[in-house]
Every structure is written in C-alpha cells, then in structure tokens.
Amino acid sequence: MAVTRPTLVKGSQGTRSTIALKITMAASGTIFIGFVLLHMYGNLKAFGGQDSFNEYAEHLRELGEPMLPHAGALWVIRLVLIVSLVVHVWAAATLWKRAKSARSTQYVGRKRHTALSSNTMRWGGITILVFLVWHLLNFTIGKINPSTGDTGDAAGDPYSLMVDTFDLWWMTLIYLVAMVALGLHLHHGTWSALQTLGFTGTAKSRTRAKAAGWVVAIVVAGGFSLVPLATLVGIIE
Amino acid sequence: MNLTLKIWRQAGPQAPGEMKTYQVDDVSEDMSFLEMLDVLNEQLNAGGEEPVAFDSDCREGICGNCSLMINGEAHGPEVTTTCQLHMRSFADGDTITIEPWRADAFPVIRDLVTDRSAFDRIIQSGGYISANTGSAPEANSVPVPRDDATKAFNFATCIGCGACVAACPNGSASLFMGAKITQLGLLPQGQPERWSRVVDMVGQHDAEGFGGCTNIGECATACPKEIPLDVISQLNKDLRTAIKHGH
Numbered sequence: 001m002a003v004t005r006p007t008l009v010k011g012s013q014g015t016r017s018t019i020a021l022k023i024t025m026a027a028s029g030t031i032f033i034g035f036v037l038l039h040m041y042g043n044l045k046a047f048g049g050q051d052s053f054n055e056y057a058e059h060l061r062e063l064g065e066p067m068l069p070h071a072g073a074l075w076v077i078r079l080v081l082i083v084s085l086v087v088h089v090w091a092a093a094t095l096w097k098r099a100k101s102a103r104s105t106q107y108v109g110r111k112r113h114t115a116l117s118s119n120t121m122r123w124g125g126i127t128i129l130v131f132l133v134w135h136l137l138n139f140t141i142g143k144i145n146p147s148t149g150d151t152g153d154a155a156g157d158p159y160s161l162m163v164d165t166f167d168l169w170w171m172t173l174i175y176l177v178a179m180v181a182l183g184l185h186l187h188h189g190t191w192s193a194l195q196t197l198g199f200t201g202t203a204k205s206r207t208r209a210k211a212a213g214w215v216v217a218i219v220v221a222g223g224f225s226l227v228p229l230a231t232l233v234g235i236i237e
Numbered sequence: 238m239n240l241t242l243k244i245w246r247q248a249g250p251q252a253p254g255e256m257k258t259y260q261v262d263d264v265s266e267d268m269s270f271l272e273m274l275d276v277l278n279e280q281l282n283a284g285g286e287e288p289v290a291f292d293s294d295c296r297e298g299i300c301g302n303c304s305l306m307i308n309g310e311a312h313g314p315e316v317t318t319t320c321q322l323h324m325r326s327f328a329d330g331d332t333i334t335i336e337p338w339r340a341d342a343f344p345v346i347r348d349l350v351t352d353r354s355a356f357d358r359i360i361q362s363g364g365y366i367s368a369n370t371g372s373a374p375e376a377n378s379v380p381v382p383r384d385d386a387t388k389a390f391n392f393a394t395c396i397g398c399g400a401c402v403a404a405c406p407n408g409s410a411s412l413f414m415g416a417k418i419t420q421l422g423l424l425p426q427g428q429p430e431r432w433s434r435v436v437d438m439v440g441q442h443d444a445e446g447f448g449g450c451t452n453i454g455e456c457a458t459a460c461p462k463e464i465p466l467d468v469i470s471q472l473n474k475d476l477r478t479a480i481k482h483g484h
Contacts, residue, residue: 006355006444008361009441012440014479014480017436018448018449019439019449020476021449022450023476023477098448099407099409102407102447102448104341105339107336107339108334111308111309118452119406121451192451195469195470195473196450196473197474197477200467200470201471205470206465206467
C-alpha cells in the first residue's frame with residue numbers, strides 16, 4: 001500500500017492541540033458574552049429618552065477620567081474585543097478547515113440528531129460577522145444614517161441616529177434577523193464554552209450548562225430586539 | 238421480509254468506489270444485520286460475484302470490530318452494535334443504505350472494511366498505565382472509592398468501534414479519547430502519567446487527521462456503549478490542567 005500512515009508522534013505539546021484552539025474560542029467567546037450583556041443593558045437606556053441614552057454614550061468616553069485620557073477606557077475595551085474577535089475567527093476557520101479534511105468523502109445519506117443552533121454555528125457566525133461590519137458602519141465608523149443619507153456628525157446624535165435607523169422597517173428587519181443568528185450562536189456557544197472549559201463533567205452540570213445557553217440566548221437576543229421593535233411601533237421616538 | 242440494499246463497493250484502498258444495489262429476499266426478522274449480509278454474500282458467491290467485505294468478530298456486541306453506517310446512522314437505528322442489530326428493526330420492502338465509516342483517519346481497505354489502527358496508535362501513545370511486573374501487589378493496598386470504581390468501569394466499556402468518529406460531523410475522536418482519559422483519571426493507578434497521557438493522546442489524535450470537537454453530541458447518540466459527553470468535558474479539563482503543569 002503506497003499510502004503512508006502516521007507513526008507515533010513524539011514531543012506533543014498541549015498548547016499546539018485542537019483542544020487548545022477550542023479553549024481560545026471558549027475564552028474569547030466568554031468575553032463576547034460579557035460584552036453583549038453590557039451592550040444590551042446600555043441600549044435599554046433608549047427607553048429613558050434622548051438625554052438618558054446620549055449621556056450614557058458620552059459617559060462611556062469619560063469612563064476612568066481623569067486617570068485615563070478621554071475615551072481611554074473605551075479604547076481598552078475595544079482593543080480587547082478586536083483581539084478576541086481575531087482569535088475567535090482565526091481558531092474557528094482553522095478548525096473548520098480541519099473538520100473538512102477529516103472527512104473528504106461524504107456520506108450518501110446521513111441522519112442528524114442535533115439542535116438547529118449546533119448545526120448553524122459556522123454559517124451563523126459568518127452572518128453575525130457580516131452584520132457586525134454594517135452595524136459598525138451604521139453607528140460607529142462613519143455613522144451612516146440610512147434615513148437621511150447623512151454620515152459622520154451630520155448623521156445626528158446617537159439617539160436620533162438610532163431612531164432614524166429603526167424607523168425604517170427593513171432596517172429593523174435586518175437587525176432582528178441578526179439577533180436570531182446571535183441568539184442561536186449563543187445558545188450553542190454558551191454550553192459549548194462551558195463544556196470546552198471542562199465544567200460539565202456530570203449529567204446534572206450538562207443540563208445546567210444547556211439551560212444557561214437558553215438564558216443567555218433569550219436575554220441577549222430578546223433584550224437587543226426590544227429597542228428596534230419599540231422604535232418601529234413608536235414607543236421610542 | 239424482502240429488502241433492497243444499497244452498498245458501497247470498493248475493490249481496494251486506491252480503487253474508486255460506488256454504491257451498488259442488491260435485492261435480498263426471505264430475510265427472517267430474527268436475523269442479525271450481519272447474518273442478513275451473510276445471506277447476501279452466499280447469494281453473490283452462487284452468482285459468481287465478489288462477496289461484500291465487512292468487519293465482524295465476536296458477534297455479541299463486545300469486541301468493537303463490526304461497524305457500518307446504516308441509513309446514515311452509525312450501527313443503525315438502535316443503540317447497539319451492528320452485530321446485535323436485528324432485522325425486526327426494519328420493515329418489509331425497505332431500502333437500506335450501507336456505507337463504511339467515513340473519516341480520512343479511517344481509510345477504506347475494501348468495501349465496508351476500514352483501517353481503524355489510528356485508534357490503536359492513540360491508545361499506544363498514552364492510553365495505558367505503567368506497572369512493575371512480578372508478583373501481584375496486595376489487592377487492598379490501593380483503595381479505590383466504590384463510586385469512582387463504578388464510573389471508571391462504565392467508561393472502560395468503550396469497545397473502540399469508531400462509531401463516535403463516524404457520526405461526528407467533524408470526524409473527531411474526542412469521545413473515544415475522553416472515555417480512556419476519564420477512566421484512567423478516576424483511578425489511583427492512572428495518576429502518575431495523567432498529564433503526559435492527555436497531551437500525547439491528543440497530539441496523536443491530531444496527527445492522525447481527526448477533526449476538532451464542536452460539542453454537538455452526535456457521538457454520544459451513536460455510541461453503542463452509551464458513553465456520555467461528560468468524558469469530553471473531562472478530556473478538555475485534563476488538557477487544560479496539563480498545559481498549566483507545563484506539558
């Protein structure tokens with residue numbers, strides 16, 4: 001047989017294993033869970049009116065002053081998030097590629113026994129990434145007001161930009177679709193992170209980790225969806 | 238019962254394969270799945286055609302030699318091995334698709350037979366304990382709590398059939414490794430080599446070309462010995478601890 005089979009590997013390192021890649025995904029994913037929870041809380045300030053929302057946005061920039069420069073703390077948070085994003089996407093791409101080459105011949109027929117959220121992690125993750133690009137263009141980099149077509153400072157203060165965006169039904173729809181993708185990703189991701197970090201060694205802890213997945217998914221996706229929906233129906237204006 | 242079988246035929250490791258359709262009649266519902274294939278092979282022999290090659294040994298569900306992806310499920314629709322799967326689990330007139338385990342780490346040798354020696358190498362790289370030879374030590378000199386002994390025994394029931402890899406969308410052998418890591422990790426005899434064991438086994442697993450785990454759970458559903466996902470959590474925890482210990 002011409003095929004060469006691998007022999008026994010010498011000098012394996014834990015840090016170079018597929019499990020180490022999974023652990024970095026779990027760790028960066030946990031940072032994102034913390035971030036979306038805080039972000040969602042901030043968004044709910046919209047229900048307190050224009051001043052409450054805009055003051056919160058401004059305070060994010062004043063956080064840590066005068067010990068930190070203006071927007072210093074915000075940039076520290078941004079850097080942590082950017083690094084986490086690069087690590088998360090890089091590890092996911094590496095593992096995806098590996099999974100593809102682990103089975104180069106597919107089954108003719110195959111029965112699935114798994115949840116929708118588990119089967120949509122990769123494409124759902126890409127959906128969230130594409131959404132993230134628009135979301136940043138919309139509210140942070142460039143600030144595009146899809147109602148007026150204005151950009152930058154002309155797009156309005158954070159509150160008016162948000163109201164102008166979600167007054168458009170199709171914008172609200174895009175955001176809601178993204179929240180479905182995020183909810184599914186968090187449903188499997190929360191449980192998966194706990195399993196990868198080794199906290200689910202019993203049937204009971206596994207049930208709890210899966211329940212945690214539901215709670216995080218519903219709280220985050222639901223909490224985020226409240227503001228666009230409330231704006232569309234006119235509760236926030 | 239009369240059945241239509243769609244079976245993967247491949248003459249050798251390098252030969253191209255294809256699905257072929259066969260008809261088998263008068264199958265008793267009390268036959269095991271492998272006995273049904275024996276009937277097909279007698280029929281093929283009589284007709285001068287090459288019989289279908291498949292793995293089997295003990296035919297009582299304990300050796301881990303039989304495999305087969307049956308209608309897209311590892312070991313078929315019941316929680317058992319293919320040799321213990323009976324034809325009563327199917328209906329008269331059914332069309333049954335039979336494929337080999339699909340994983341690049343388990344290359345097809347012929348028809349439905351795959352080379353699962355990658356599992357042997359994973360065990361060889363760390364799935365053991367070192368003990369002095371000579372006279373046996375006093376049995377009660379190393380006490381093991383009853384619950385730990387029971388759990389270790391349950392995880393030791395893995396027969397290494399490879400259904401977990403076959404069912405995994407990523408072609409990962411994490412359940413197989415986890416079962417051995419957890420079993421030995423629960424026992425005092427497994428402690429001295431605990432951290433090098435997990436690193437060496439995972440290193441071998443990765444080198445063999447198995448995929449990474451995404452905690453989807455297809456493996457535990459397919460496992461004929463009902464090894465739970467708990468063992469993958471323990472595997473991950475041991476690897477994390479091993480890194481901390483500098484391995």
